[in-house]
Amino acid sequence: MNRQIVKLFAFVVVLFAVLIGFTSYWAVFDAEALKEKDANKRPLLEQQQIPRGRILTEDGVVIAKSVAKGKGDSKRYVRRYPEGSLYGHPIGYSFVEEGDTQFEQFHNEELIGDASEFSSIVDELLGHRQEGNDVVTSIDSDAQRTALAALQEVGFGAVVAIEPDTGAVKAMVSNAPYDPNRVPYDLEEWNSDEIETPLLNRATQGLYPPGSTFKVVTAAAGLDSGAITPETTIDAPGSLEVEGTPLQNDFNEDFPDTSLDTALTNSVNTWFGQLGQQLGNDVLFEYMERFGFNAKPAIDLPEDQVEASGVYEERQLLRASDPVDLARLAIGQERLLTTPLQMALVAAAVANEGELMKPQIWKRVVDPEGRMVDTMDPSTYSEPISAETAAQLTTAMEGVVREGTGTNAEIPGVAVAGKTGTAETPGNKACGGGIDENQAWFIGFAPADDPQIAIAASVECTEQFGNDVAAPIFREVAESILNGE
Amino acid sequence: MAARNRELLALVPVAVLLTAGFAAVFSQENEQLGDLSLIYGGYFLAICLATHIYLRIRLPNADPYLFPLVATLTAFGLVMIYRIDETLARDQANWFVLGLVLFALTIHFLRDYEVLERYRYTIAIGGLLLLLAPRVPGIGQQVNGAYLGVKIGPIAFQPAEFTKLAIVVFLASYLREHREVLIVGARRILGVTLPPLKHFGPMLVVWGASMFMLVFIRDLGSSLMFFAAFLALLYVATGRFSFVVIGMGMFLLGAWFFAETVPHVHDRIEIWLHPYNDPQDTGYQILQSIFAQADGGLFGKGFGQALVFVPGSDDPLLPAAHTDAIYSLIVNEAGLFGAVGVVLVYLLIAARGFKIALLAADGFSKLLATGLTAVFAIQAFVIIGGVTRVIPLTGVTLPFISYGGSSILANFVLLALLLLISDRARREAAEPAGHAAALGAPA
Numbered sequence: 001m002n003r004q005i006v007k008l009f010a011f012v013v014v015l016f017a018v019l020i021g022f023t024s025y026w027a028v029f030d031a032e033a034l035k036e037k038d039a040n041k042r043p044l045l046e047q048q049q050i051p052r053g054r055i056l057t058e059d060g061v062v063i064a065k066s067v068a069k070g071k072g073d074s075k076r077y078v079r080r081y082p083e084g085s086l087y088g089h090p091i092g093y094s095f096v097e098e099g100d101t102q103f104e105q106f107h108n109e110e111l112i113g114d115a116s117e118f119s120s121i122v123d124e125l126l127g128h129r130q131e132g133n134d135v136v137t138s139i140d141s142d143a144q145r146t147a148l149a150a151l152q153e154v155g156f157g158a159v160v161a162i163e164p165d166t167g168a169v170k171a172m173v174s175n176a177p178y179d180p181n182r183v184p185y186d187l188e189e190w191n192s193d194e195i196e197t198p199l200l201n202r203a204t205q206g207l208y209p210p211g212s213t214f215k216v217v218t219a220a221a222g223l224d225s226g227a228i229t230p231e232t233t234i235d236a237p238g239s240l241e242v243e244g245t246p247l248q249n250d251f252n253e254d255f256p257d258t259s260l261d262t263a264l265t266n267s268v269n270t271w272f273g274q275l276g277q278q279l280g281n282d283v284l285f286e287y288m289e290r291f292g293f294n295a296k297p298a299i300d301l302p303e304d305q306v307e308a309s310g311v312y313e314e315r316q317l318l319r320a321s322d323p324v325d326l327a328r329l330a331i332g333q334e335r336l337l338t339t340p341l342q343m344a345l346v347a348a349a350v351a352n353e354g355e356l357m358k359p360q361i362w363k364r365v366v367d368p369e370g371r372m373v374d375t376m377d378p379s380t381y382s383e384p385i386s387a388e389t390a391a392q393l394t395t396a397m398e399g400v401v402r403e404g405t406g407t408n409a410e411i412p413g414v415a416v417a418g419k420t421g422t423a424e425t426p427g428n429k430a431c432g433g434g435i436d437e438n439q440a441w442f443i444g445f446a447p448a449d450d451p452q453i454a455i456a457a458s459v460e461c462t463e464q465f466g467n468d469v470a471a472p473i474f475r476e477v478a479e480s481i482l483n484g485e
Numbered sequence: 486m487a488a489r490n491r492e493l494l495a496l497v498p499v500a501v502l503l504t505a506g507f508a509a510v511f512s513q514e515n516e517q518l519g520d521l522s523l524i525y526g527g528y529f530l531a532i533c534l535a536t537h538i539y540l541r542i543r544l545p546n547a548d549p550y551l552f553p554l555v556a557t558l559t560a561f562g563l564v565m566i567y568r569i570d571e572t573l574a575r576d577q578a579n580w581f582v583l584g585l586v587l588f589a590l591t592i593h594f595l596r597d598y599e600v601l602e603r604y605r606y607t608i609a610i611g612g613l614l615l616l617l618a619p620r621v622p623g624i625g626q627q628v629n630g631a632y633l634g635v636k637i638g639p640i641a642f643q644p645a646e647f648t649k650l651a652i653v654v655f656l657a658s659y660l661r662e663h664r665e666v667l668i669v670g671a672r673r674i675l676g677v678t679l680p681p682l683k684h685f686g687p688m689l690v691v692w693g694a695s696m697f698m699l700v701f702i703r704d705l706g707s708s709l710m711f712f713a714a715f716l717a718l719l720y721v722a723t724g725r726f727s728f729v730v731i732g733m734g735m736f737l738l739g740a741w742f743f744a745e746t747v748p749h750v751h752d753r754i755e756i757w758l759h760p761y762n763d764p765q766d767t768g769y770q771i772l773q774s775i776f777a778q779a780d781g782g783l784f785g786k787g788f789g790q791a792l793v794f795v796p797g798s799d800d801p802l803l804p805a806a807h808t809d810a811i812y813s814l815i816v817n818e819a820g821l822f823g824a825v826g827v828v829l830v831y832l833l834i835a836a837r838g839f840k841i842a843l844l845a846a847d848g849f850s851k852l853l854a855t856g857l858t859a860v861f862a863i864q865a866f867v868i869i870g871g872v873t874r875v876i877p878l879t880g881v882t883l884p885f886i887s888y889g890g891s892s893i894l895a896n897f898v899l900l901a902l903l904l905l906i907s908d909r910a911r912r913e914a915a916e917p918a919g920h921a922a923a924l925g926a927p928a
Contacts, residue, residue, distance in 0.1 A: 001721050003724070013832065019828055019873060019875065020824075026779055027816050031780075031782060035776075042792060045795065
């Protein structure tokens with residue numbers, strides 16, 4: 001029987017080797033993947049025992065902080081948001097059960113002070129407890145408050161304000177807002193709210209037809225590619241037959257032999273429609289992509305919580321090789337959908353002499369002792385147009401505000417460059433399905449000769465026009481930023 | 486060095502391990518190191534020394550490594566349980582002492598363990614009846630859909646732990662008597678070697694009854710254990726690998742049948758294959774068990790550092806941390822290295838157990854030692870394999886580490902039997918032939 005006993009032992013050795021193999025797999029080889037699983041709350045729970053760093057506005061207002069609960073072994077830190085719903089977007093939230101989102105998620109490592117394995121072992125031996133760093137944002141608390149208040153007066157929508165030469169986000173609001181403090185209680189209800197969708201950051205995830213604000217992109221492509229100059233005239237009739245359907249100007253007004261300034265000032269559809277057809281798919285898409293379309297914006301928010309702007313066909317982005325109605329694309333119709341962030345970037349690129357900076361919400365990381373750990377270095381995303389093109393566009397956009405469709409954006413004593421947009425969105429479910437609903441837009445920057453701020457304001461479900469509801473928001477937010485400096 | 490001196494020497498590091506373990510847990514909980522861990526370590530060493538002296542007197546020739554190895558596991562278990570809940574650890578320490586008393590009594594009364602052979606049917610039937618007890622109204626207890634426990638007054642126990650000993654004793658004894666006929670009488674039918682039904686029958690009946698009852702009380706882990714022990718013994722007794730193949734075939738057929746017909750079994754297999762289907766409910770235990778291991782990494786988080794409960798509440802983050810999932814907690818706190826250490830201790834115990842079987846002179850001793858060792862090793866495999874998703878998770882205890890009185894008592898009886906067999910085998914090996922029968926002769 002001895003031979004069998006030895007073989008039986010060999011079999012037991014094999015069985016135990018399998019156990020060690022599986023244990024190694026879970027504990028070491030697959031450990032990182034397991035820590036990422038949604039069902040695994042351990043990483044979050046452990047982070048809860050670390051005082052997470054604060055999030056502040058540029059001017060020192062505390063957006064998020066951690067407060068201790070319980071004592072000893074059950075001591076843990078819970079997130080508090082003293083400003084309530086004002087910074088729900090884009091800061092997001094961080095809770096054990098509900099997880100984390102947006103800025104809180106993107107900057108998690110800095111906020112929990114995730115240092116190297118080695119230094120954390122040293123800290124442990126020295127009895128230091130891990131502590132998170134503070135992250136200071138570039139958000140201006142006045143601008144943020146002004147933007148949300150102004151937006152809430154007119155309806156759902158979003159406002160994004162960006163410093164053109166750095167890409168620093170000075171304000172980002174989304175209406176309907178939500179109070180992150182209520183997340184542990186109301187998350188489920190909010191998730192099922194398909195009308196207000198308070199958890200949707202409309203600034204980065206809201207996809208809307210941009211309407212005439214997109215004419216800035218078309219004009220940029222036309223000028224920069226050399227297809228037109230500011231002096232080039234196009235004969236723009238009141239109505240133009242495109243793809244079997246008439247493309248019309250407001251009140252069917254004729255604009256014979258018109259140049260860019262007049263066309264933009266009066267937002268002449270048939271003028272830009274013809275320019276779009278003249279440019280062709282390749283050129284128009286090329287410039288769109290230079291401005292950041294067809295890609296997720298390079299902002300410091302989680303990639304799954306920002307949307308790419310572009311021409312959508314059943315949730316898929318179309319490329320230059322796909323057939324599109326160029327005339328309608330050129331005036332921001334077709335199946336073009338953009339986020340307010342993307343349109344703010346268009347304005348910012350024109351304001352910054354044709355150089356598009358990466359938009360960033362964070363400004364610096366400060367450790368618990370107050371030492372600066374890291375600062376945001378402004379970096380270039382692309383150079384979509386030349387400085388000359390940018391200057392020509394600025395002139396045309398100034399006309400819009402001075403004497404055109406965007407006069408409500410005017411700020412006394414400051415030159416403003418901008419563009420309105422009003423896209424018809426009949427039957428929009430979020431608006432209750434009304435047939436007269438519009439998406440009202442204003443994008444622009446100020447001062448036109450020395451741009452300090454570029455802003456996009458977008459209002460859903462309104463029966464009014466861009467100049468009526470969006471331009472005043474632009475003015476209020478721009479004033480609050482310009483007056484603050 | 487004499488066997489008992491080796492045992493004595495091996496016990497010292499065990500006591501140190503326990504002291505260090507308690508010290509680590511204390512320092513984590515109180516931020517101040519008292520001398521309590523030293524006191525506990527002292528108690529533990531004293532109890533082990535008393536046992537050692539008893540073994541020195543009664544079983545001077547027995548294997549010197551088994552007791553220190555078991556003490557290592559117990560020390561590890563005590564530290565882990567203490568780290569979860571102080572009161573549970575105190576209970577467990579009492580069970581440990583009680584287990585050693587039972588261990589001593591077994592050695593005292595079963596010196597002539599052949600006596601077990603005479604009562605094999607009584608023992609088998611007693612074991613089977615014991616299994617049924619959890620289903621008797623009034624004393625039976627249902628836990629997680631399984632009827633595993635019996636509670637009479639203040640005493641609760643899990644009969645399957647004792648039945649496993651009874652079944653092994655029966656199988657060893659029966660196979661000792663019938664192994665020759667089983668080998669010689671085997672016939673080839675359709676190219677498959679089948680055992681003769683006449684001699685195989687009684688064993689099949691006893692074994693089949695135990696399997697049926699385990700399904701009846703829904704103790705899947707024990708049924709897996711019993712089945713594996715049965716195959717191991719059958720293989721060792723007959724040397725016929727084909728019997729094992731047939732047995733595996735029957736097992737797979739049976740497993741398939743039960744998976745299809747018994748919802749409880751079906752659920753367990755579903756959870757094993759697709760734990761992420763319902764991570765908050767049915768898949769919670771196995772997923773949390775694996776997440777706890779992922780948290781451990783190579784070196785672990787250190788004793789007392791892992792999360793067992795959701796902070797600030799009594800909700801378990803690692804369910805059944807002191808019983809089923811204690812291995813996951815070990816991986817979490819002691820890392821892969823600590824866990825491999827634990828597995829190696831089980832492997833060393835198995836090695837010593839099989840060594841005893843190799844040394845034993847008579848068939849019954851050989852088969853009994855093999856069966857006891859096999860059932861012990863397989864029990865460790867079933868529960869460690871369960872929490873590491875090698876096999877479906879079923880609730881059996883991790884011998885000597887998990888919290889649970891029945892498990893500790895039964896396994897100390899198992900250890901006592903192994904040492905009894907070992908003592909005789911090594912004495913006979915050391916003495917000239919012919920004097921073996923002289924019981925109690927000085928070594």
